[in-house]
Amino acid sequence: MTARRREDPLRRAVRLLDVPWRRVAGAVTLGALALGCAVGLAAVAAWLIARASQQPPVLVLSVAAVTVRAFGVGRGTLRYAERLVSHDVALRGVVSLRTTLYARLAAGRSEAVAALREGDLLARTGADADAVGDVVVRAFVPAGVAAAVSLLAVAIVGVLLPEAGAALLVLLLVVGVGAPWLADRAARETERRSVRARADMTAATLDVLGDAGPLAVSGALDARLDDLRRADRELVAATDVGARTSATSEAIQTAATGVAVVAALLLGVPAVASGRLSPEDLAVVVLTPLAAFEGVGALPAAAVQLRRSRAAAARIMALLDDAAPDPSAPAPVAVTPSDDGTALAAHDLACGWPSRPAPAVAGLDVTVPAGGSLAVVGPSGAGKTTLLLTLAGLLAPVGGRLERHAEASWTAEDAHLFDTTVLENLRVARGGVTEDEARDALAAVGLGPWAASLPDGLDTVVGPGGDAVSGGERRRLLVARALVSRAPVLVIDEPAEHLDPEGADAVVRMVLGLTAHGRTVVMATHHRGALDAADAVLSLDDAHAPAA
Structure with missing residues (x-):
């Protein structure tokens, strides 16, 4: 029991999802291909626009034009397929988690369930279970997609201009590591203060909706509504605590995208002047980073979801640990x-x-x-x-x-x-x-x-x-x-x-x-x-x- 309690609760909860990791890998592949199409679309479109400005024969542009259409269609189609696969994995995982949760609670120590308020129990078996399932769709898959697409973008730019590729890699690492870290810091404090507020809000809402008439007759309705308003204020205050850090995280991504474009220009223009880089390729080097940051841009939200899922998993596993049969307890x-x-x-x-x-x-x-x-x-x-x-x-x-x-x-x-x-x-x-x-x-x-x-x-x-x-x-x-x-x-x-x-x-x-x-x-x-x-x-x- 003690060893299980020391283990990361999210790792334990994810095991209860019974996730088919091959399907998760398939979702990551589809997501990477979809976002890869966006990167390819930006690169080919940049080349096409730059080359078309030189008024070459139309046949010279035909392959690029067809490729742009293919990337445009492929992006939407592959994104839809990725959502189908990833959400299927997540929903089946939540079903597995809830089935295990109900079975263990039914077979375990009933006092662990009886000691909880109805709203708290519903929050753990409802919203908390959903939050653990969301970690697949909103954390694992985006992280895998961001890693794959970032490498693809760096490779495209690096082949054309190595120093621009190195600059893009550094900036992607700054956004991919720094922004999620800041987002996690904000989410840590927000989740710490909001977990109890959400449970209190659920309990108060159930009381008001389920017994509004009797509460009004007994004169207790105003007190319950005050409890609901207080829980709402606490939830809003908890969200405001992390707002500044979250805004800083978003600002880092926007600033890094602009710096990447400026760096590509500063490195690319001399390369064009020296003949190392063609004008069309300069357009590719400058515009590709705009699409590359789309992948790492999802990582702050993934970090927040990871924190939220870990907090939800801790509440679920604490309930299961409390409900586990105690061999030393009386029969x-x-x-x-x-x-x-x-x-x-x-x-x-x-x-x-x-x-x-x-x-x-x-x-x-x-x-x-x-x-x-x-x-x-x-x-x-x-x-x-x-x-x-x-x-x-x-x-x-x-x-x-x-x-x-x-x-x-x-x-x-x-x-x-x-x-x-x-x-x-x-x-x-x-x-x-x-x-x-x-x-x-x-x-x-x-x-x-x-x-x-x-x-x-x-x-x-x-x-x-x-x-x-x-x-x-x-x-x-x-x-x-x-x-x-x-x-x-x-x-x-x-x-x-x-x-x-x-x-x-x-x-x-x-x-x-x-x-x-x-x-x-x-x-x-x-x-x-x-x-x-x-x-x-x-x-x-x-x-x-x-x-x-």
């Missing part, structure tokens, strides 16, 4: 049959997070019978969510004994409603859910009339990009998702949060009433108005909470 609680009709039983149970010294809940004795319901109440910070995660099997107990006699499904307070149909949102829990099963689950949580009123029925798209759903409808839909999972025990965290008191009581009664469908229900809530519907109520007071 997970196995599901064992029960002879007395018990679903869950805890004896002197202590629950907490491995990274925290004190348990959130300690000395807990509770038994939940199969088909019964347990409501867990207590102030914020008392350990309700930690206890539920432990009972659901997502956190290992830190003390005492836990007996689980049935599989459990977990529904978090901030569970995600995906931008897809109602049916597909339910199929997140079980892929084989039929339409009849979906309607039954929706009816069980009180959404039968709502589902019947949807314009496209179960095929209606909901979520951020679809039909708007109220806070109560959203939470009932998430409970329906848990219901179709077929898990005997439903563990549901704060199903009525951010709802008005009347709506909250209705949702709490609905959740506790799922025992009528043969399920065992364990629920945490702040709302105490409908607790008479629970078979048992567990209050987490200061006796169970760790000392401040």
